Amino acid sequence: MTTDVTSRPGTGQESAASMRRITDDLLQRVEDRLRSFLSAERARYAEVEERAVVAVDALSDLVASGGKRIRPAFCITGCLAAGGDPDDPGIVAAAAGLEMLHVSALIHDDVLDDSGQRRGKPTVHTVFSERHASRGWQGESRRFGEGVAILVGDLALVYSEELVSQAPSAVRAEWHQLRSELTVGQYLDVAAAAEFSVDPRLSRLIALIKSGRYTIHRPLVMGASAAGRADLAAAFAEYGEAVGEAFQLRDDLLDAFGNSAETGKPAGLDFTQHKMTLLLGWAMQRDERIRSLITEPGHTPAEVRRRLLDTGVPEDVERHIAGLVERGCAAIADAAIAPVWRNELTDMAVRAAYRNK
Template identity: 80%
Template sequence: MTTDVTSRPADGQETTASVRRVTDDLLERVEHRLRSFLAAERDRFAEVDDRAAVVLDTLSELVASGGKRIRPAFCITGYLAAGGDPRDPAIVDAAAGLEMLHVSALIHDDVLDNSTQRRGKPTMHTAFAEHHENSGWRGEARRFGEGMAILIGDLALVYSDELMSQAPAGLLAEWHRLRSEVHVGQCLDVTAAAEFSVDPRLSRLIALIKSGRYTIHRPLVMGADGAGRPDLAAAFAEYGEAIGEAFQLRDDLLDAFGDSAETGKPAGLDFSQHKMTLLLGWAMQRDEHVSTLMTEPGHTPDEVRRRLLDTGVPEDVERHIADLVERGRKAIADAPIAPAWRAELADMAVRVTYRKN
């Protein structure tokens, strides 16, 4: 961890280099906070029983396995852009709490989607099911694996609240909105997949509240609120809604056409789980045969991909993403923050949407 906390330039003239430096420093502190928090919990439960230590080891391994830390990055950027003090440890706790909530959502997502891979490794429920089977334990291996994953995902959710309890009080109202929103969004996502009805309005709503707002909009506003700048909420919301939707649409395209070796998870999960994404909704409006390919046995994901390409919808989604990025960048252009932070947010819009480092 960086020991010399980066401070703001003495003359107040922040540059691209200085904003990146202070943001990177805080993100390093978030990593340290997550590691030290989970290590302390592991030590505490190791005294109870070795099995409890395994639970913490499993959660810690997932937290440490990678991830872009997008939500902490937007929270910290919102905080610093709003004039927050980078030396205040409370914002580190807030960002760490956001990442822990994200980890909880990933674990539960993998169970809901019946996914076998996350970040290039077996998903948590898959690994526990395999361990159950290899150990010759009683009961059904699949139910054991899914049960353990759900419980550890819940534990991550508990820890997210524990970390957030140390965050600046001003951001807690937005935190509570974020948490309820993402859970309701998940319920809508599961219901829409079961109904399998073409409703682009509902698809867009799910993309926004399940992913877009929780990834960009609300973490950004949380950061500003934590710095005492609720006046930034409107500009940050307009920016965050647009870039959050673009972010989710990129995920939809990656699921349909991405390389699992690069994404770290199986391709085509939206097909197999009948997820009513905006991409698929638009395609089925143009070509009813897409629905048949997804729901009737005997068809391969490659057939679905070829049919999607024939509809021209992927190109339309790319154009929509570009429009959303432009809309987000315009929304931040006149925000009452330092020019260097406006430039940083404009650049972040491109980085997260097109998955650039």
């Protein structure tokens, strides 16, 4: 794609329509990059051993199953809003690497959460556990399935690094922080679930570093860095952390009250896995009975939902989300970007915070 200099993103000359065309084109190039990359890897391993393609195929299936592509979208928007060149293949590589990292996290997350469904389909560890059992292979089916899923997730992690290595070197510092924060955040999430102690401060911290920074803040800054606009880092960080927290809180509400047919994953998983979300933390401060409803056998997610509604906490979380979106949008009000991109980031904040899946 060649972009006329008068409509170059970030110059202030582009219209909303041209902005969307450029963004959509880049997102399609990310899809093409992911597919071509995985296709080449499959062809390479097919020459080695027929079993070797199984892990690549499992990864390809999950990538092709859909997803919101939120991280690539924010990375691309950060770059374009900063005046980056849409013809630079480096931004496509960075965005594709972010999506591949996300796929790695999803696969590992499903093992950690013992989730049987992702994007409306069986999770990787479920598929391979069932394959092991149906074929009468040696060993324990569950252990095999989870082992394969860990390896497929690791493969995605390796591929994410290979993709981002083709991005501008300016993104590397942000990329390294993003990966370490995601892993540390996952650990804190697991530890908080095991302890199951009421600590809203910790719940917000987990939401921030496990989801908020990794989903919005750092992808945005990576995009701006690729465009050579380090001056936007502070505004994008404040925007990203606020909107990222709102994104995670919406995820918590969808888990508690959403429709699994729409979300593509089991409802009430945070209850069964004892995840100490801000929603649960606030509710347990008001109603001690909620702890026993979650931790003691014999209670259903429906009972927990009714009790949560009785506390009034879901409405408080909704108000908190609205405040976070407002805070995020205020953070970019004076940022040195064209109005059309400020409007787009405002729209993206609303879409992230008020999605239904």
